[in-house]
Amino acid sequence: TLAELAGALAGSAAGEWHAAPLLADGSTAGETSDVVNPADHRDLVGRVTEIRAEDAERIVGMAADSVAAWAATAPAERAACLDRAADLMEARIEPLMGIIMREAGKSAANAIGEVREAVDFLRYYAEQARRTLGPSHLPLGPIVCISPWNFPLAIFTGQVAAALVAGNAVLAKPAEETPIIAHESVKILHEAGVPAGALQFVPGAGRVGAALVDASKTAGVMFTGSTEAARLIQAQLAERLSESGKPIPLIAETGGQNGMIVDSSALAEQVVGDVIASAFDSAGQRCSALRVLCLQDDVADRTLAMLKGALKELTLGRTDSLNVDIGPVITAEARDGIIKHIERMRELGNKVEQLPLPAGTENGTFVPPTIIELKTLSDLKREVFGPVLHVIRFRRADLDRLIDDINASGYGLTFGLHTRLDETIAHVVSR
Structure with a gap:
């Protein structure tokens, strides 16, 4: 029990x-x-x-x-x-x-x-x-x-x-x-x-x-x-x-810049569940964690709204409490580096949304779960090892260019694809 x-x-x-x-x-x-x-x-x-x-x-x-x-x-x-x-x-x-x-x-x-x-x-x-x-x-x-x-x-x-x-x-x-x-x-x-x-x-x-x-x-x-x-x-x-x-x-x-592509045929509920688990579980401190979510522009607004709603249901705090979903990052040095990255993204004009840190987290090294909407993947210079999800929108006609950008970002340990179209699966895998 x-x-x-x-x-x-x-x-x-x-x-x-x-x-x-x-x-x-x-x-x-x-x-x-x-x-x-x-x-x-x-x-x-x-x-x-x-x-x-x-x-x-x-x-x-x-x-x-x-x-x-x-x-x-x-x-x-x-x-x-x-x-x-x-x-x-x-x-x-x-x-x-x-x-x-x-x-x-x-x-x-x-x-x-x-x-x-x-x-x-x-x-x-x-x-x-x-x-x-x-x-x-x-x-x-x-x-x-x-x-x-x-x-x-x-x-x-x-x-x-x-x-x-x-x-x-x-x-x-x-x-x-x-x-x-x-x-x-x-x-x-x-x-x-x-x-x-x-x-x-x-x-x-x-x-x-x-x-x-x-x-x-x-x-x-x-x-x-x-x-x-x-x-x-x-x-x-x-x-x-x-x-x-x-x-x-x-x-x-070692680590890498892990991406996920979501096209307009994907089921939003499945996407949100997978994204929350991959990007924010363990406070994003996994080599396999999702770092860049690529949303087809047709479904981006709806998916983001659902994602932000789901994020608000998560609890932050001391993880020796059984009802906590997201804990701290490992050190003050790690926290400070992540916060510095978030501030840099703000300075570049990217939209940043964060959950507020609840009372009781001030004695630990917590980073608020964060979603950053990027204009271009080139804004990301290195892996950010924490509860930070970067989102970029793409048009279907630009899928190949997006894949080129992902491939150019260096090795990832994982890659995700949400689609119900067999031809899209075959095409993305071939790239």
């Missing part, structure tokens, strides 16, 4: 959470700082002790020393470790949800989805190992996994699980904003049978990640985050070869 869930979340909030390093030699030296709720900075979620960047070489060396023993573990047993971890996560969903809601500012629905996705990753990679890994498979060695704050359990766990089950030793560096939930994930994997040397938890800021990437024994990097940071890592790795004399692989997932 909701009452039972609320009680479990209250119990999670009462816990004393400390994300300390989990290293092969048991050392925990480093600076300790507070982790606060982005929805209310008066709410202390817990504390984190970050490793020292100068210790990265030694820590990666310990991972390298652990590779042989972990790789010698049968793939079926490595897979079984992931399955046991999945069982433990399912059994502890409420306290894990409670951390996610307070540390990352996620709603209850998104926190449930986060834990379920982490469980799915564990079971998926376990099954893939059973199906594909045999005696001829050789691991790369120590893998540095650098994960984002917007999916602090799911993507963190997915990266770690994939590298681990293939026989690699993992250095798991969470986003500096969300170390506590990542710490719980590593503790669960250790409890499930993964040795401490095969999986080390290395919290820290960007300089720690850079030092881990730069360590001489690092054999690969998995990264999810900004395109700018991925390029820096790519350049860093390109300066050297691995100890085996090969290029060091980088697996990176």
